[in-house]
Amino acid sequence: MKTKPVHIITSFLGAGKTTFLNHFIKERLPERIFVIENECGATNVDGALIMDGTEEIVELTSGCLCCSLADGLLDILQDVYNRRDEYDRLVIETTGIADPSSIVQVFLENPAVEKAFSFQQVICLVDAGLVVEWLDEAEEALRQIAIADVLLVNKIDQIAEGKLHQVLATLNGINPQAKSYTGYDGIFPIEDILQMGTINPEAIEAVTNTQGHHHFQHGETNNHKISTFTLDFSHPLDLNELQLDLNRIIHLYRHQVYRVKGVIAIPHYPNRVILQSVRSTFVATDGTPWEDENNREGRLVFIGRGLKKEAFEKMFNQHLVFPSIS
Numbered sequence: 496m497k498t499k500p501v502h503i504i505t506s507f508l509g510a511g512k513t514t515f516l517n518h519f520i521k522e523r524l525p526e527r528i529f530v531i532e533n534e535c536g537a538t539n540v541d542g543a544l545i546m547d548g549t550e551e552i553v554e555l556t557s558g559c560l561c562c563s564l565a566d567g568l569l570d571i572l573q574d575v576y577n578r579r580d581e582y583d584r585l586v587i588e589t590t591g592i593a594d595p596s597s598i599v600q601v602f603l604e605n606p607a608v609e610k611a612f613s614f615q616q617v618i619c620l621v622d623a624g625l626v627v628e629w630l631d632e633a634e635e636a637l638r639q640i641a642i643a644d645v646l647l648v649n650k651i652d653q654i655a656e657g658k659l660h661q662v663l664a665t666l667n668g669i670n671p672q673a674k675s676y677t678g679y680d681g682i683f684p685i686e687d688i689l690q691m692g693t694i695n696p697e698a699i700e701a702v703t704n705t706q707g708h709h710h711f712q713h714g715e716t717n718n719h720k721i722s723t724f725t726l727d728f729s730h731p732l733d734l735n736e737l738q739l740d741l742n743r744i745i746h747l748y749r750h751q752v753y754r755v756k757g758v759i760a761i762p763h764y765p766n767r768v769i770l771q772s773v774r775s776t777f778v779a780t781d782g783t784p785w786e787d788e789n790n791r792e793g794r795l796v797f798i799g800r801g802l803k804k805e806a807f808e809k810m811f812n813q814h815l816v817f818p819s820i821s
């Protein structure tokens with residue numbers, strides 16, 4: 496049986512997750528969507544709103560996933576997996592103050608979960624009027640935007656056009672790899688959005704490939720001390736050595752590194768290796784074969800707070816493997 500696609504919908508408080516989810520569910524009918532509500536507290540108002548929309552939705556509330564993570568989420572996923580005949584797609588809606596990377600981590604790291612579900616993407620709703628303010632005040636808002644594959648800038652009915660440009664530039668400065676859409680009342684092109692997953696390795700590869708020579712500059716267009724930069728490698732890297740350093744660095748800077756993703760080449764190996772970090776771990780996955788053995792350009796994109804590109808560059812450069820001249 497095919498594994499069920501999974502999406503995370505996140506946003507800072509009140510940006511329009513539930514409104515968007517209702518639209519999503521209606522647009523996808525007759526597909527059956529299982530919604531995991533990630534509510535803090537006993538009353539599940541959002542669940543009630545969704546249930547009004549259609550009859551096909553199954554809904555489960557089980558405390559706050561980010562507060563009671565590991566076991567809590569695994570138990571819920573086991574239950575959802577046992578009921579896999581009842582739905583076609585799984586959506587997890589996080590609380591407005593959650594850091595969704597803890598949920599993503601479970602899908603990337605746990606082999607049983609990875610086998611049972613097909614993780615697709617993180618969709619982040621953004622309140623066009625409030626996002627800039629939130630970004631100044633709340634670390635979680637930054638993390639939600641940094642990890643997103645798709646940014647849905649909602650409530651544009653509440654702002655002037657000039658402000659929308661500023662919002663889009665800010666978002667692009669934080670996460671240039673994410674695809675942004677603008678809209679209101681949670682209405683966005685669902686079919687397009689579903690194509691945009693980049694958490695899954697194939698999509699990371701595709702995104703890294705299509706960026707060609709367009710490089711992101713360090714510290715672009717934002718004043719939130721977010722660093723977004725790209726490192727390019729024209730030679731393979733020694734993965735064993737690199738992994739030790741990566742894990743050390745990711746652990747050391749765990750409060751600063753929000754996301755790393757991309758592809759690298761390793762010596763004597765015909766396929767791309769896809770690297771990505773979520774929270775304090777690095778995951779390496781097998782990618783597609785390199786087309787040209789003599790032209791294997793690796794590229795990694797970093798998103799974080801106050802990261803020094805030079806420091807990362809230096810660390811990576813130590814692990815480059817040059818062809819022997821003898």
Ligand SMILES: Nc1nc2c(ncn2[C@@H]2O[C@H](COP(=O)(O)OP(=O)(O)OP(=O)(O)O)[C@@H](O)[C@H]2O)c(=O)[nH]1
Pocket residue numbers: 506507508509510511512513514515541590591620649650651652653678679680681
């Ligand atoms: N003006 C305006 N209001 C909107 C828009 N989208 C949603 N709203 C309203 O904004 C409020 C919050 O929307 P929700 O969909 O509940 O937001 P949420 O992100 O699920 O909220 P939390 O779960 O509390 O974080 C509701 O009153 C919506 O009706 C929009 O585009 N424009």
